[in-house]
Amino acid sequence: MNLSRRQLLAASTVAGATLAVPGVANANVVRRDRPGLPSGIMSGDVSTNSAVVWSRTDRRARMVVDLTSNGRFDRAVRLHGPVTGPDQDFTAQLPLKGLRPGQRYDYRIAFEDAWGRRGESLEGSFSTPGRNRGLSFVWTGDTAGQGFGINPEIGGMAAYKAMHETRPDFFLHSGDNIYADGPIEAEVAIPDGTVWKNVVTEEVSKVAETLAEYRGRYKYNLLDENVKSLYADVPILSQWDDHETLNNWYPGEILTDDRYTEKRVDVLAQRSRQAFLEYLPMVHSAGRNRIYRRVSYGPLLDVFCLDMRTYRGANPVPSTVGPVAMLGAEQAEWLVREAAASKATWKVIASDMPLGILVPDGDLIEAVANGLPGAPGGRELEIAWVLSQFKKRKVRNAVWLTADVHYAAANHYDPSRATFTDFDPFWEFVAGPVNAGTFGPNALDPTFGPEAVFVKAADFPNQPPSGGNQFFGYVEIDPRTGVFTVSLRNLFGKVLWTKDITPAHH
Structure with a gap:
């Protein structure tokens, strides 16, 4: 093991775990009288020296994690995680600290029942970023x-x-x-005459309102073998937007939707947030309830995960002149402060909504852009402040990544085309959907001077994934030159468009 015993003891103390003698368990025979793993395993928020591992079992049991850095589980260190039960929907997470940079780790998760009997086990892996290694990631x-x-x-x-x-x-x-707001039925009729067929469960048959129904949505996705296989092998960095709760929601909203018996969005959002935090592994460094965070991937990259949902004001009318919160003052100041302090070559701003693409909510504004030429208004004011602070504080090589609008795009923002000019030029790349209806393209708002350099949208509105127009982005950062290469790809992984961005140096 490349982990020192002291480091692992620190890890287990943080996790509330106890370090036990390394164990040997190879045969993965599923026995009904032992804890099972119905939803696979996951790792998340992997940085240079830390990670979080996750799984879910089917009864009250204690999580057990075997961790090794050489693929040899006979030399693994065993970490005991939390006891889980119905209060957590049988999910469990274990933070790992004191990891070595630039190291591949293999982990095995199982659960022990009250008699110390271990059940089904599954193996996964992740790699911590290192100094002389390149870096690649996908987003959608x-x-x-x-x-x-x-x-x-x-x-x-x-x-x-x-x-x-x-x-x-x-x-x-x-x-x-x-x-959570979209029921999944056994069959969906498509306008082109085809029929889309779904695996269905009871929990996805209606809009989610109860905690159990929100949890059921995550369990549903984890029935898919492609999802489970990716998650076991590739760490996730999760953001939350609106559909984790319901379409276009904002704090304080009262619903008029007849499908809901609970009309108070704040009550639904609290349940949805609990399910989100239970089912996705992440570091809660500043308190369990804060979803925005910075994850460091070494000298090449820092990722700033924004939360554009929790702190927003009510969706405004387009003509709103005064400020409307999107990030909220505390998060906006955090983003500027952390980005300015970052020593990484690239700063990826993981934004769950686009900046210059118009996203309406009926007659209201759901995202940042209000669709009007002229000076910033409404939510644009907060983003204008962030962009001008980036310029003032010399935040170089900031790239914005987003999804949300259900088509793929590469938008370049430049003050020479803009109404508001106090910012440095930057790129915003849009990917998605990964498994949903495809739409677009949407109109661009001129305030920050965006130009759509590349767009790939649906052949017809709400085109199903079977049409092939599902999109993800792939980024590779060269460790020698620092070049940030981004490509936009379709359902089959075919490269549709690519761009090399050379880093600007201070």
């Missing part, structure tokens, strides 16, 4: 939207398989991990 959003779930006839959620085949270091899910 929008899973199981518009009633398009797991279709066995097209091999399930096939874009997850295409992402997995790129062998990325991590997967950034840019939001809409689930569609």
Whole structure:
């Protein structure tokens, strides 16, 4: 093991675990009288020296993790994680600290019942970023939207398989991990005359309102073998947007939707947030309830995961002149401060909503852009402040990545085309959906001077994944030159467009 015993003891203390004698367990025979693993395993928020591993069992039991850095489980260190039960929907997470940079780790997760009997075990892996290694990752959003779930006839959620085949270091899910507000039925009639067929469960048959129904959405996605296989092999970096709760929601909203018996969005959001935090492994460094965070991938990359949902004001009318919160003052100041302090070559701003693409909510504004020429108004004011602070504080090589709008695009923003000019030029890349209806393209707002350099949208509105127009992005950073190469790809992994960006030096 390359981990020192002191480091691992520190890890187990942080996790509330106890370090036991390394164990040997090879045969993975599933026995009904032992704890099972119905939803696979996952790792998340892997940085240079830390990670979080996750799984779910089917009864009250204690999580047990064997960790090794050489693929040899006979030399693994055994870590005991938390005891889980119905209060956590039998999910468990274990933070790992004191890891070595630039190291591949293999882990095995099982659960022990009250008699100390271990059940089913599954193996996964992740790699910590290192100083002289390149880095690659994929990103997308929008899973199981518009009633398009797991279709066995097209091999399930096939874009997850295409992402997995790129062998990325991590997967950034840019939001809409689930569609809690979209029932999934056995068959969906498509305008082109075809029929889409879904695997269905009782928990996805209606809009999610109860905690059990929100949890059921995550369990549903984890029935897909492509999803499970990617998650066992590739760490996830998760964001949350609207559909984890319901479409276009904001704090304080009261619903008029007849499908809901609970009309208070704040009550639904609290349940949805609990399910999100239970089912996705992440570091809760600043308190369990804060979803925005920075994850460091060494000298090449820092990722700033934004939360554009929790702190927003009510969706405004387009003509709103005064400020409307999107990030909220505290998060906006955090983003500027952390990005300015970052020593990484590249700063990826993982934004769950686009900046210059118009996203309406009926007659209201759902995203940042208000669709009007002229000076910033509404939510644009907060983003204008962030962009001008980036310029003032010399934040170089910031790239914005997003999903949300259900088509792929490469948008370049330049003050020479803009109404608001106090910012440095930057790129915003849009990917998704990964398994949902495809739409677009949407109109661009002139305030920050975006130009659509590349767009690939649906052949017809709400096109199903079987049409092939599902999209993800792939990024590779060269350790020698620092060049940031981004490509936009389709359901089959075919490269549709690519761009090399050379880093600007201070």
